[in-house]
Amino acid sequence: MLLKLAILISGRGSNMKAILNAVKKQNIPIKPTVVISNKPTAKGLKIASKLGVQTEIVESKGFQGTRWEYDQKIIHVLSKYDITSKNSLICLAGFMRILSPEFIKKFKNRILNIHPSILPAFPGLDAQRQAIESGVSHSGCTVHFVDEGVDTGPIIVQEIVKIKNDDTEETLSKRILVKEHKAYVKAVKLIAEKKIKVVGRNVKFLS
Ligand code: GAR
Numbered sequence: 001m002l003l004k005l006a007i008l009i010s011g012r013g014s015n016m017k018a019i020l021n022a023v024k025k026q027n028i029p030i031k032p033t034v035v036i037s038n039k040p041t042a043k044g045l046k047i048a049s050k051l052g053v054q055t056e057i058v059e060s061k062g063f064q065g066t067r068w069e070y071d072q073k074i075i076h077v078l079s080k081y082d083i084t085s086k087n088s089l090i091c092l093a094g095f096m097r098i099l100s101p102e103f104i105k106k107f108k109n110r111i112l113n114i115h116p117s118i119l120p121a122f123p124g125l126d127a128q129r130q131a132i133e134s135g136v137s138h139s140g141c142t143v144h145f146v147d148e149g150v151d152t153g154p155i156i157v158q159e160i161v162k163i164k165n166d167d168t169e170e171t172l173s174k175r176i177l178v179k180e181h182k183a184y185v186k187a188v189k190l191i192a193e194k195k196i197k198v199v200g201r202n203v204k205f206l207s
Contacts, residue, residue: 003192004033004083008074008095013044015093015114018181019188020051026185030089030192033081036074038097054081060097071103085110089191091184092146101148109154109198111146112191114184116176118142118158123151128176129169138162139172141180143187145198154203156187156196 005023007016013035020032035048038060045055056077063070078088085107092099092113104111117127119142122134131139140160147153159179163172190196196203 001087003030003089004081004087005030005089005091005188006033006078006081006083007035007048007091007093009035009037009042009044009093010039010096011042011044011094013042013047013093014177015180015184016044016091017047017051019091019093019184020048020053022185023188024051026189028185028189028192030188033083034077036077038095044093056080066100067098068100068102070097071100075103075106089188091188093184098150099146104146104148109145112143112156112184112187113146113151113153114180115142115144115151116140116173116180118160119144119151119155126169128173131163132167132169132172136163139176141176141183143183145203154198154201156190156203157183159183 009016023030023032032053034054034056036056036058037045038058040057040059048055058073058077060070088110090107090111117131118140122130138160140158142155143157144155145153161175161179195206
C-alpha cells in the first residue's frame with residue numbers, strides 16, 4: 001500500500017521542499033498529499049503549491065480551545081484527503097506546535113520530526129545555541145518518530161556536524177540545515193520502502 005504523505009509546517013519549509021523534491025526525483029514510493037500550516041504567512045505554502053501539492057491552513061493564533069481540539073481540526077483536514085492512521089506518514093517540518101497526546105496516540109509510529117541536534121542532547125528550543133553554549137565539538141540533526149515527550153521518540157537517522165571555533169548560532173544552523181535535508185529524505189525513504197520497524201525505543205533495519 002502506497003502511504004499518503006502529509007507535511008506540517010509553520011514557516012520557511014526548506015525540509016518540506018527537500019522531501020517533496022526527493023520524492024519526485026528519486027521515485028520514492030509515497031504520495032505527497034497535503035501540506036498543512038498553522039500560520040497563513042508560512043513561506044513554505046507557496047513552495048508546496050508550486051510543487052503541485054495541495055495546501056491547507058489551520059490557524060492556531062487566537063485559537064481558544066484545547067490542544068486536542070486544535071489537533072482535531074488537523075485530523076478533519078487530513079480526513080478530507082482520506083488520510084488516516086492506517087495509510088499515512090505525517091512529517092513535522094519546522095511545525096512549531098506541540099501535538100496533543102491524543103493525536104500522537106492515534107498516529108502512533110506514523111509521525112516524524114526533525115530536530116537540529118544529536119538527540120537526546122539539546123531537546124527543545126534553540127538547539128543550535130544550546131550546542132554552542134555547552135562547548136561540545138559536534139552537533140547535527142536527528143529524525144525521529146514522535147512520542148508523547150518533547151524530542152524523545154525512537155531515532156531513525158542522525159547526521160553529525162563539526163562545530164568550528166568561530167561558529168555562531170546562525171552559521172552552525174546553516175550547516176546543520178544542509179544535513180537535515182539529507183537526513184529527512186533518508187528517513188522518509190526508509191519508511192516509504194518499509195525498511196524499518198519500531199521495537200520498543202529502537203528502530204530496527206530490515207534487510
Ligand atoms: C529546522 O531547522 C528544524 O530542524 C527546526 O526548525 C527548522 C525548520 O526549518 N525544528 C525544530 O527546531 C523542532 N524542534 P524549515 O522550515 O526550513 O524546514
